Amino acid sequence: MKKDIILAGVGGQGILSIAAIIGYAAVESGMHLKQAEVHGMSQRGGDVQSHLRISDDPIHSDLVALGGADMILSVEPMEGLRYNPYLSEAGWFITNTTPFVNIPNYPDIEAVLSEVKAHERRVMLDADSIAKELGNARGMNMVMLGAASQFIDLPQQKFEDGVRFLFGRKGDKIVNLNLDAFRKGRALAAEVG
Amino acid sequence: MKKLLLLGDEAIAQGALDAGLSGFYGYPGTPSTEIGEYIQDSEQAKKRAIPRTWSANEKTAMESAMGMSYAGKRAIVTMKHVGLNVAADPYMNAALTGANGGLIVAVADDPSMHSSQNEQDSRYYARFSLMPALEPCDQQEAYDMVAHAFDLSERYHLPVMMRVTTRLCHSRAGVTRTAERAENEMCKPSDPNQFMLLPAFARKKYIKLLEIQADLERESEKSPFNSFTDGNDKSRGIIACGLAYNYLMENYPDGCPHPVLKIGQYPVPRKAIAAMADSCDELLVLEEGMPLVEDSLRGLLNRSLKVRGRLDGTLFQYGELNPAIVRQALGMPKLPSRELPEVVTGRPPALCVGCPHIDSYQALNEALEPWGKGHVFSDIGCYTLGFMPPYHAISSCVDMGASITMAIGAADAGFYPAVATIGDSTFGHSGLTGLLDAVEKNANVVVIILDNDTTAMTGMQDSVVTGRIEQICMGLGVPEEHIRVINPLKRQHDENVKVFREEIEYEGVSVVIPRRPCIHLHGKKKTSGGAK
Numbered sequence: 033m034k035k036d037i038i039l040a041g042v043g044g045q046g047i048l049s050i051a052a053i054i055g056y057a058a059v060e061s062g063m064h065l066k067q068a069e070v071h072g073m074s075q076r077g078g079d080v081q082s083h084l085r086i087s088d089d090p091i092h093s094d095l096v097a098l099g100g101a102d103m104i105l106s107v108e109p110m111e112g113l114r115y116n117p118y119l120s121e122a123g124w125f126i127t128n129t130t131p132f133v134n135i136p137n138y139p140d141i142e143a144v145l146s147e148v149k150a151h152e153r154r155v156m157l158d159a160d161s162i163a164k165e166l167g168n169a170r171g172m173n174m175v176m177l178g179a180a181s182q183f184i185d186l187p188q189q190k191f192e193d194g195v196r197f198l199f200g201r202k203g204d205k206i207v208n209l210n211l212d213a214f215r216k217g218r219a220l221a222a223e224v225g
Numbered sequence: 226m227k228k229l230l231l232l233g234d235e236a237i238a239q240g241a242l243d244a245g246l247s248g249f250y251g252y253p254g255t256p257s258t259e260i261g262e263y264i265q266d267s268e269q270a271k272k273r274a275i276p277r278t279w280s281a282n283e284k285t286a287m288e289s290a291m292g293m294s295y296a297g298k299r300a301i302v303t304m305k306h307v308g309l310n311v312a313a314d315p316y317m318n319a320a321l322t323g324a325n326g327g328l329i330v331a332v333a334d335d336p337s338m339h340s341s342q343n344e345q346d347s348r349y350y351a352r353f354s355l356m357p358a359l360e361p362c363d364q365q366e367a368y369d370m371v372a373h374a375f376d377l378s379e380r381y382h383l384p385v386m387m388r389v390t391t392r393l394c395h396s397r398a399g400v401t402r403t404a405e406r407a408e409n410e411m412c413k414p415s416d417p418n419q420f421m422l423l424p425a426f427a428r429k430k431y432i433k434l435l436e437i438q439a440d441l442e443r444e445s446e447k448s449p450f451n452s453f454t455d456g457n458d459k460s461r462g463i464i465a466c467g468l469a470y471n472y473l474m475e476n477y478p479d480g481c482p483h484p485v486l487k488i489g490q491y492p493v494p495r496k497a498i499a500a501m502a503d504s505c506d507e508l509l510v511l512e513e514g515m516p517l518v519e520d521s522l523r524g525l526l527n528r529s530l531k532v533r534g535r536l537d538g539t540l541f542q543y544g545e546l547n548p549a550i551v552r553q554a555l556g557m558p559k560l561p562s563r564e565l566p567e568v569v570t571g572r573p574p575a576l577c578v579g580c581p582h583i584d585s586y587q588a589l590n591e592a593l594e595p596w597g598k599g600h601v602f603s604d605i606g607c608y609t610l611g612f613m614p615p616y617h618a619i620s621s622c623v624d625m626g627a628s629i630t631m632a633i634g635a636a637d638a639g640f641y642p643a644v645a646t647i648g649d650s651t652f653g654h655s656g657l658t659g660l661l662d663a664v665e666k667n668a669n670v671v672v673i674i675l676d677n678d679t680t681a682m683t684g685m686q687d688s689v690v691t692g693r694i695e696q697i698c699m700g701l702g703v704p705e706e707h708i709r710v711i712n713p714l715k716r717q718h719d720e721n722v723k724v725f726r727e728e729i730e731y732e733g734v735s736v737v738i739p740r741r742p743c744i745h746l747h748g749k750k751k752t753s754g755g756a757k
Contacts, residue, residue: 059230059399068396072255072340076607078574093475094396097548099562116563139568147566
């Protein structure tokens with residue numbers, strides 16, 4: 033198995049938590065992993081991305097090759113499109129549809145979503161609203177992680193262990209809220225995929 | 226032993242802890258910061274009571290690390306590439322004093338300037354100083370090289386540079402640890418004059434440093450981190466340094482058909498290069514950063530041999546490498562790739578909603594309105610983002626501390642108002658001496674120390690000046706009545722504009738300190754439990 037994933041979003045939206053959980057699930061499943069992320073200036077509200085590579089075989093590059101990604105997982109619709117050149121022909125485009133507007137010239141959201149719809153293999157979820165309905169407004173990233181997990185061939189249990197590992201010190205309540213968000217995203221993606 | 230999932234930076238930190246480290250010194254700077262943070266949070270370091278607080282700047286850090294080495298113990302000093310400019314004085318001289326306890330200078334370069342003002346390649350500093358350098362290609366090598374570097378340092382009584390770049394610093398992979406070594410016992414240098422660089426001593430030490438270069442090159446030739454893998458296709462030989470090796474192999478999933486020399490230890494192993502060159506029709510040099518190896522081939526090889534790399538245009542001379550760029554240099558066709566949709570708009574970093582710097586800049590902009598734009602010299606930190614719209618509040622960003630000193634020079638030229646904005650941590654790093662200059666000549670400047678109680682840009686490290694900025698300014702001779710503390714809040718706006726205006730109108734040195742903690746500070750400090 034080999035999965036090359038580009039995680040995309042805006043600094044502060046929680047893509048590093050997603051990366052940490054997928055990484056945990058991969059390593060606990062005995063896979064090789066490389067995960068490159070962005071620290072520093074861009075984290076202040078700029079576009080951020082993480083390259084996440086999982087494989088049965090040793091991995092060379094920390095970066096995914098252009099045209100080589102099996103998946104773009106984005107917590108913001110325009111940010112996912114920014115990495116389109118990385119997505120392989122057969123790749124999945126999985127995105128939250130709620131825009132994060134912190135720039136004055138954010139494009140028309142319909143135009144953004146219509147570009148997203150140009151991808152034949154796609155999952156579009158209004159993860160912000162889904163998380164809010166679950167009483168976990170900050171759980172948007174876990175909804176998206178759940179959706180993506182449907183397309184990553186690792187046991188569901190390992191992802192859930194990863195959620196427990198990451199949020200464990202914040203107490204059972206937070207862990208369970210995030211597990212609910214993860215499971216909801218996973219179930220919704222199963223319907224689409 | 227179970228694998229640890231570590232960033233490249235963290236692998237260096239863990240490697241140092243396991244190799245008998247006794248002291249960490251450094252100043253935060255992307256992409257090097259996580260080396261220090263990992264050591265600061267480490268249970269192992271706590272148990273061994275390893276000194277591990279941040280220093281005021283890279284120079285003081287380097288010197289402290291040299292002191293630890295003098296005392297016979299192992300030390301690591303960390304910084305970003307431009308930080309080595311700050312530490313350059315002790316660094317260059319450390320090649321002459323040498324080391325007693327093992328001494329590693331870990332420098333993180335930032336090709337493509339993700340979070341930096343330039344993309345200088347620290348390997349040139351290693352060559353300049355005549356120190357050996359190590360450059361890992363992955364997290365495991367980063368870990369393994371630390372023990373190797375300490376050994377090398379203690380064998381040759383020389384500091385050793387470890388050079389890493391952004392993508393390795395901030396990429397995670399599994400790392401297997403080796404057994405933990407004991408720290409060194411304290412011991413004075415066997416030569417009591419080892420660290421004495423009076424000219425008569427320094428001349429001898431320089432000759433000795435030149436003499437051991439041949440030995441260091443022999444070390445490179447036999448280093449486990451410099452390896453030659455032969456290939457059947459001799460139409461090209463490939464030299465791949467550090468991370469570039471990964472991008473090369475990424476493009477040959479079934480193995481590279483050409484002979485490959487992987488370089489991870491310097492000085493450049495010239496014999497190995499010459500041997501490969503003799504058997505190949507041309508050489509391709511892949512290195513992350515500037516063309517150091519490529520440059521060093523001149524004069525070494527037969528002039529008719531074609532050498533490809535960053536100098537002949539095969540690769541751009543700027544920016545970091547990646548699999549696609551290396552693929553092109555290898556002459557392979559591009560992988561099919563999708564277009565970037567036109568709708569995608571740039572999203573530059575910005576000051577956070579609620580950031581105290583926003584209120585400071587809005588008040589400052591209004592106070593400066595009569596004179597127009599172009600009067601504010603600034604510095605390195607989050608507040609550099611005051612350049613961005615809608616603020617357009619600053620006109621320069623050069624190096625740590627340059628805001629105050631550039632304002633002095635401009636004021637000397639008769640430029641008025643001459644205003645400097647500098648963060649609290651940057652003021653502690655390199656602002657004090659500049660402010661002393663200003664006081665000494667009574668320069669007509671307003672120095673605004675934006676005090677958010679932390680080193681925010683690099684992720685909330687403690688600042689050495691926290692809680693004593695006014696005392697420092699008074700001690701340097703700024704008149705007490707011209708040290709004004711304000712609260713950067715919207716509701717204080719009019720009052721703050723008035724304070725700025727009064728100090729601009731005062732002829733002489735004044736300091737205004739807008740003070741309000743970074744909005745991210747509380748959460749971070751709570752979770753990290755204090756790095757000290």
